[in-house]
Amino acid sequence: MTVEKNSQRILSYTRDVMAGYPREQRFTLAMLQDIQKKYKYIPRESLEQLSDHLGVPLSKLYSIATFYKALSLQPKGDHVIRVCDGTACHIRSSMVIVDELAKILMIKPGETTSDGKFSLETVNCLGSCAMAPAMVIDETYYGKVTPSRTREILNEYGGVDCE
Amino acid sequence: MSESNRPKRTILVCCGTGCLANHSLKIYHKLKELITKAGVDVAVETYIKTTGCNGLCEKGPIVKITPDDIAYFKVKESDVEEIFEKTILQGEVINRLLYLDSVTGKRFKSHKENDFYKRQMKIALRNIGEIDPADIFDYIERGGYESLKKALFTMTPESIIEEVVKSGLRGRGGAGFPTGRKWKQCAGYNNYPKYVLCNGDEGDPGAFMDRSIMEGDPHSIIEGMAICAYALGSNTGFAYIRDEYALAVKNMSNAINKAKEAKFLGENILGSGFNFDIQIVRGGGAFVCGESTALMSSIEGKVGEPRAKYIRSVEKGLWGQPTVLNNVETWANIPVIIEKGGEWYSGIGAPKSTGTKVFSLVGKIRNTGLVEVPMGIALRELIFDIGGGITAGRKFKAVQTGGPSGGCIPESLLDLNVDFDSLTKAGSMMGSGGMIVMDERTCMVDVARYYLNFLAEESCGKCLPCREGIKRMLEILNSICAGKGLAGDIELLQEICATVSEASLCALGKSAPNPVVTTIHYFEDEYLAHIRDKRCPAGVCKELTTYYIDPENCKGCGLCLKNCPAGAVSGQPKSWHSIDQKLCIKCGNCIDNCKFHAVKIR
Ligand SMILES: Cc1cc2nc3c(=O)[nH]c(=O)nc-3n(C[C@H](O)[C@H](O)[C@H](O)COP(=O)(O)O)c2cc1C
Ligand code: SF4
Ligand code: SF4
Ligand code: FES
Ligand code: FES
Numbered sequence: 001m002t003v004e005k006n007s008q009r010i011l012s013y014t015r016d017v018m019a020g021y022p023r024e025q026r027f028t029l030a031m032l033q034d035i036q037k038k039y040k041y042i043p044r045e046s047l048e049q050l051s052d053h054l055g056v057p058l059s060k061l062y063s064i065a066t067f068y069k070a071l072s073l074q075p076k077g078d079h080v081i082r083v084c085d086g087t088a089c090h091i092r093s094s095m096v097i098v099d100e101l102a103k104i105l106m107i108k109p110g111e112t113t114s115d116g117k118f119s120l121e122t123v124n125c126l127g128s129c130a131m132a133p134a135m136v137i138d139e140t141y142y143g144k145v146t147p148s149r150t151r152e153i154l155n156e157y158g159g160v161d162c163e
Numbered sequence: 164m165s166e167s168n169r170p171k172r173t174i175l176v177c178c179g180t181g182c183l184a185n186h187s188l189k190i191y192h193k194l195k196e197l198i199t200k201a202g203v204d205v206a207v208e209t210y211i212k213t214t215g216c217n218g219l220c221e222k223g224p225i226v227k228i229t230p231d232d233i234a235y236f237k238v239k240e241s242d243v244e245e246i247f248e249k250t251i252l253q254g255e256v257i258n259r260l261l262y263l264d265s266v267t268g269k270r271f272k273s274h275k276e277n278d279f280y281k282r283q284m285k286i287a288l289r290n291i292g293e294i295d296p297a298d299i300f301d302y303i304e305r306g307g308y309e310s311l312k313k314a315l316f317t318m319t320p321e322s323i324i325e326e327v328v329k330s331g332l333r334g335r336g337g338a339g340f341p342t343g344r345k346w347k348q349c350a351g352y353n354n355y356p357k358y359v360l361c362n363g364d365e366g367d368p369g370a371f372m373d374r375s376i377m378e379g380d381p382h383s384i385i386e387g388m389a390i391c392a393y394a395l396g397s398n399t400g401f402a403y404i405r406d407e408y409a410l411a412v413k414n415m416s417n418a419i420n421k422a423k424e425a426k427f428l429g430e431n432i433l434g435s436g437f438n439f440d441i442q443i444v445r446g447g448g449a450f451v452c453g454e455s456t457a458l459m460s461s462i463e464g465k466v467g468e469p470r471a472k473y474i475r476s477v478e479k480g481l482w483g484q485p486t487v488l489n490n491v492e493t494w495a496n497i498p499v500i501i502e503k504g505g506e507w508y509s510g511i512g513a514p515k516s517t518g519t520k521v522f523s524l525v526g527k528i529r530n531t532g533l534v535e536v537p538m539g540i541a542l543r544e545l546i547f548d549i550g551g552g553i554t555a556g557r558k559f560k561a562v563q564t565g566g567p568s569g570g571c572i573p574e575s576l577l578d579l580n581v582d583f584d585s586l587t588k589a590g591s592m593m594g595s596g597g598m599i600v601m602d603e604r605t606c607m608v609d610v611a612r613y614y615l616n617f618l619a620e621e622s623c624g625k626c627l628p629c630r631e632g633i634k635r636m637l638e639i640l641n642s643i644c645a646g647k648g649l650a651g652d653i654e655l656l657q658e659i660c661a662t663v664s665e666a667s668l669c670a671l672g673k674s675a676p677n678p679v680v681t682t683i684h685y686f687e688d689e690y691l692a693h694i695r696d697k698r699c700p701a702g703v704c705k706e707l708t709t710y711y712i713d714p715e716n717c718k719g720c721g722l723c724l725k726n727c728p729a730g731a732v733s734g735q736p737k738s739w740h741s742i743d744q745k746l747c748i749k750c751g752n753c754i755d756n757c758k759f760h761a762v763k764i765r
Contacts (some may be wrong), residue, residue, distance in 0.1 A: 023460040068467070087597070088599055100728060130532050132531070141183065148728045
């Protein structure tokens with residue numbers, strides 16, 4: 001089907017998002033965030049549509065989308081794993097967790113598994129430093145993560161097929 | 164059923180992020196179910212509430228019961244029935260769930276008696292953990308919005324600003340600029356509209372006090388902003404909140420709506436004729452957006468880049484209009500200052516750093532969490548008496564304060580008083596109050612590298628010295644950590660540091676060298692060990708570290724084997740274990756788990 005249908009759906013969702021805000025440049029970021037939340041990235045169609053709607057050049061929207069870390073121009077996997085590498089987590093060996101996940105998933109931070117199931121990211125502080133090292137998968141927080149627990153946690157999300 | 168004459172009891176279940184991650188919501192629901200089921204049969208009328216973070220997430224989930232003043236720690240779902248049967252139905256205390264002082268072995272019924280809480284003084288955090296942030300009446304019951312009334316009906320704008328000046332309050336977001344002076348300057352411009360902004364961007368990794376206040380007591384921020392707005396004649400406020408803080412965004416929005424319904428915000432506040440409204444703007448997750456001018460540019464819908472500050476925001480800020488920007492914690496202090504007076508507030512803390520400050524104690528410290536103490540407290544008291552010292556009986560090495568722009572303070576300075584000026588003198592700064600405690604297993608070169616890596620990603624790239632200088636320093640530190648450091652690297656780093664701090668536009672660039680400067684200053688030995696001896700004494704830099712097990716100390720307990728994720732440890736129970744270097748991924752799990760100090764670093 002589906003490329004076309006999908007694109008239709010994106011356009012219609014973007015229209016809904018735009019309708020939720022006054023037509024002013026200052027709501028650009030808020031609109032982009034809503035789209036990001038829904039699709040886990042900003043599709044090109046949405047950017048073009050927003051550019052028309054707000055009268056902001058596409059290049060400017062691109063620079064906003066690349067400047068803000070929470071926005072992504074690349075599609076993400078079904079589950080987004082964000083491992084905290086904030087200071088508190090870093091000195092409690094968060095990089096060991098990242099390395100272990102990278103090994104299990106066979107991807108580097110910033111990448112998505114080939115089956116589209118998991119994306120792996122590092123972030124600077126989840127605000128849960130008391131439970132360092134911390135990570136969050138989609139919306140669920142995990143504290144005091146150890147390398148040996150990572151596989152167990154992944155299994156809650158159906159685990160890794162390959163290997 | 165509140166018309167009944169039964170005595171009342173309230174159960175407060177901590178639902179801050181820390182406790183939520185440990186399933187406190189399940190505890191809440193299960194307790195609620197039991198209470199509802201028992202209904203009027205219970206002799207005491209029982210209410211149940213969720214609260215914001217109690218500060219000691221390390222020992223969460225926390226369940227408190229009032230007015231009995233009982234606090235249970237590390238509560239599990241399986242404890243719920245017992246709590247209901249014994250404590251709620253029979254008023255009995257369950258000893259096993261009380262706070263345990265690991266040194267004396269004593270248990271405390273009230274949370275206020277243990278060392279972690281006893282030495283604290285709560286002003287900014289006054290309500291957190293005691294109220295349901297979703298219920299405006301909880302806030303009002305504890306005196307909330309009384310200060311707004313006092314300001315609106317009994318004070319002039321000038322006298323409000325005068326109280327804040329008198330209090331000596333300095334901004335809690337980093338720079339420590341006197342809040343009253345900022346308001347006074349802004350009030351001096353006869354140019355409207357004016358804007359009142361709240362900085363809830365909290366970009367400093369390792370600090371989470373602003374999150375805790377926005378989640379746990381949003382009305383204290385709203386009330387503070389409304390008081391300021393009245394003093395300045397501003398009708399519009401914005402709260403800029405990190406988008407990642409979903410619960411903070413939710414609780415703040417909800418609180419703003421509730422405040423409007425109750426006429427504390429909106430048109431004609433409490434019939435005074437004064438209008439003020441607050442809108443929420445979600446931040447895009449860039450550290451530099453916490454900087455005042457970048458934040459304003461971000462609210463305007465542009466890329467969040469700082470601008471030169473020869474024009475001050477109090478004169479030309481948001482959309483070129485007079486603007487006051489304060490940090491979340493700063494705002495939360497305002498209602499108390501108006502209530503009790505500036506003079507009262509200035510009597511707390513240290514002479515030039517008045518009041519209290521919230522710190523997040525994190526890293527290798529036993530009681531990780533949020534604490535609020537009077538300014539001027541000795542670092543030692545904060546880390547050892549309140550924080551309980553270092554985990555696993557290791558040795559303290561340093562504490563990092565001030566976030567990525569701050570510095571590391573060594574053991575020799577543990578008697579330092581924590582206030583704005585003393586920290587700056589030691590080469591660090593107050594910053595937002597993150598205190599990252601480091602022990603002998605923390606590599607100081609890696610810490611410097613960590614911050615530069617952070618800043619390299621977060622520099623907006625506008626200034627060449629910031630962008631290129633940080634990148635070059637990071638390359639040097641990467642090579643030192645990889646064992647490729649050269650003689651002369653330290654001097655080279657110091658040279659670049661000087662250029663970057665001189666020639667950058669905003670404070671991000673200006674203070675970026677701080678972590679490098681302070682680690683070289685206080686821990687040059689560790690740099691030399693990396694560069695000259697190709698060793699990482701802390702066992703962190705993988706290329707420079709080999710772990711081995713010393714047969715002298717090894718008791719064959721097998722803990723290292725059990726915790727090794729790589730299958731690199733072998734050995735029979737009760738006999739010497741050994742590490743296969745080819746399999747070892749150098750994660751350090753074995754050394755962190757061995758109780759006999761048998762795992763060593765070469
Ligand atoms: C790079 C950079 C990041 C900053 N991030 C924050 C932040 O996350 N939160 C904050 O309140 N202040 C932050 N500040 C400080 C603000 O610029 C500003 O001084 C502060 O919000 C003013 O409020 P205060 O006087 O109440 O502290 C940052 C400053 C810089 C240079
Ligand atoms: S100092 Fe760095 S972060 Fe600040 S404006 Fe210049 S390049 Fe951007
Ligand atoms: S450092 Fe990690 S991988 Fe190496 S032996 Fe110890 S536990 Fe195993
Ligand atoms: S540093 Fe990881 S949660 Fe704060
Ligand atoms: S979240 Fe419960 S104590 Fe911090």
